[in-house]
Amino acid sequence: MDIVLSHENEMILETVRAFMEKEIYPHEEEVDRLGYVPKELGQQIEQQSIEAGLYSANLPESVGGGGLDYTNMAVVEREYGKTSHALHSWIGRPTELLMACQGDQIERYLTPCVQAKKRELFALTEPEAGSDVMAMKTNAKRDGDDWILNGSKHFISGPTMPDFAIVFAATGIDETPRGPRKRVSAFLVDVGTKGFDISEGNRCVSYRGYNNYQLFFSNVRLGPDQMLGEEGKGLELSGKWLGMGRIWVGATCAGKAERLYDLAVDWAANRKQFGKPIGQFQATGFKLADMAIGIKTADLLVMDAVAKADAGTLQDADAAMVKVYCSEMLNRVADDTVQIYGGMGLMEEMPIQRLWRDSRLERIWDGTSEIQRHIITRSILRPLGA
Ligand SMILES: Cc1cc2nc3c(=O)[nH]c(=O)nc-3n(C[C@H](O)[C@H](O)[C@H](O)COP(=O)(O)OP(=O)(O)OC[C@H]3O[C@@H](n4cnc5c(N)ncnc54)[C@H](O)[C@@H]3O)c2cc1C
Structure with a gap:
């Protein structure tokens, strides 16, 4: 670094x-x-x-x-x-969202997660609601003091079968100056609750061994103490988590890019063709130079964003810029490293192909590059009323 x-x-x-x-x-x-x-x-x-x-x-x-x-x-x-x-x-x-736990929730969910006695999942995405979060069909309706949860989620990831999921569901519709808008709330839903099925989802070629789950809710009865935060404030909660999550994606991308860069430099300095190290060909050397510039820029962006987060002044667009730049920089570095290694870059015996596969996901999860660019554009134009 x-x-x-x-x-x-x-x-x-x-x-x-x-x-x-x-x-x-x-x-x-x-x-x-x-x-x-x-x-x-x-x-x-x-x-x-x-x-x-x-x-x-x-x-x-x-x-x-x-x-x-x-x-x-x-x-x-x-x-x-x-x-x-x-x-x-x-x-x-553990997700910082758990800091929203109140009363008994602290002992039931927050403390066991801090102490590695429980694991949680963050369940926002649905088969028909990926980038378009507001298309979510999962909903919870009041029944006396309780809530009845129905719907499904997919691509919900974690290292191991969780103990509970933080599930985002529509709990009504709000009238806003921009028209009707789903009111979204977050619930703490224990694995094992009647009507809640969880199973392993599709296998992802990035980060093999990192599980993703599908969640199905059929008339799941939840008590009032299973709502996380206030009713209707689920998107604010998820936004806070996703904002920092995007910066962590940026930091992890900078780290992975550095690992690939070290491998690329080593190969460029030692692999000889036409009687000299391939790094001496400008086409290879300039790739290394661009990688070094990209990694340094990514680090500066991340450090600027976390300094703002520590000062409490982080904006959505700051996190979006980190996510787009770092994940796209990593993908250029990964692809160039494969190119520098030639055929060896694609052999299973080498780590390059694995890091290349792993890198691809970073432009997609936690909000795709396209969605991050929408966030940045909005921050530019909205103050002008456009
Ligand atoms: C391995 C893995 C783990 C995940 N873990 C979790 C998790 O733990 N919890 C969770 O809630 N979610 C999780 N996700 C979901 C992830 O956040 C979504 O995959 C992501 O937000 C994109 O949604 P989608 O895949 O449905 O793509 P879609 O929304 O269908 O998008 C497909 C393409 O269309 C583009 N597109 C869509 N709308 C627009 C637009 N308005 N303008 C321009 N382009 C657009 C997208 O950018 C993308 O290129 C995970 C996903 C994966 C693959």
Whole structure:
């Protein structure tokens, strides 16, 4: 990482790097080949991360978390990005949405997640409502004090079968100056509740071994204490999470790009054709130069965004810019690294093809590049009334 870091940032970086070298990197190839993380391995990573103080490092000390600020978390996420989600997600970073837990919810959901006793899923996407979140069909209707939940979700991802899901559902319609708009609320729904079915979804070629689930709700009865946050404030909650999520995507992309860059530099310096290292051909050398510029720009964008998040001034467009730039930069770096390796870049024995496959997802999840560009455009034009 070629930017100025504080002493505290450096110490955290050393801890994470040592952890990754020992607990994560040795298992990458096997997990990609198997297509799943053996349960004992997942639990071992989980246990080691608790001992290293990395589990729940993102949550405040007041709830038992590590209390890292956003700047330090960016340093951590950048290192996580060098490997597969299938592995680093076992380290555990419970969603900050759980900070909205109130009363008994704290003991039932927040504290067990902080302590690695429970796992949650974030369930927003539906088969017919991907980018168009407001097309969601999942709904909850009042029945006395209770709610009755119906609908389905897909592409809901996590390292292992969860204990509960944070489910977003329409709980009514609001009239707004722009016309009728679904009122969306968030619910805490326990796996095992009558009418709630969860099963593994399609297999993804990015991050093999990182599971995604399909969720089905058929007349699931939920008590009033299962609503997370206020009724109708679900989108504000999800927006807050997605905003920071986009910055973590940016940080992980910078980390993965650096890993690919190191591999590309090594090959360009050592692979010889026409009697000299291929890096000496301008077509290869300029690729390396563009990679270095891209990674540095990505780091600066991420660090600017987390400084704003720490200062409480982060805007949606800041997070969107980080997501678009870093994920697209990573995809250029991944593709150029394959090109620099030639045929060897596509061989299963080399890590390049895996990192290339993993990179592709980053332009899609947490909101596609196109949707991020809409967010940025809106921030430019809306103040002008356009
Ligand atoms: C592996 C994986 C894990 C995931 N994990 C989760 C999770 O844990 N929780 C969760 O809720 N979701 C999750 N998602 C869902 C993810 O956020 C969505 O896939 C993503 O938001 C895109 O939705 P979609 O796939 O339905 O694509 P679509 O919305 O169908 O989009 C298809 C294409 O059309 C383009 N498009 C759509 N609308 C517009 C527009 N207005 N302007 C221009 N272009 C447009 C898109 O940019 C894209 O290129 C996950 C997805 C994957 C693949």
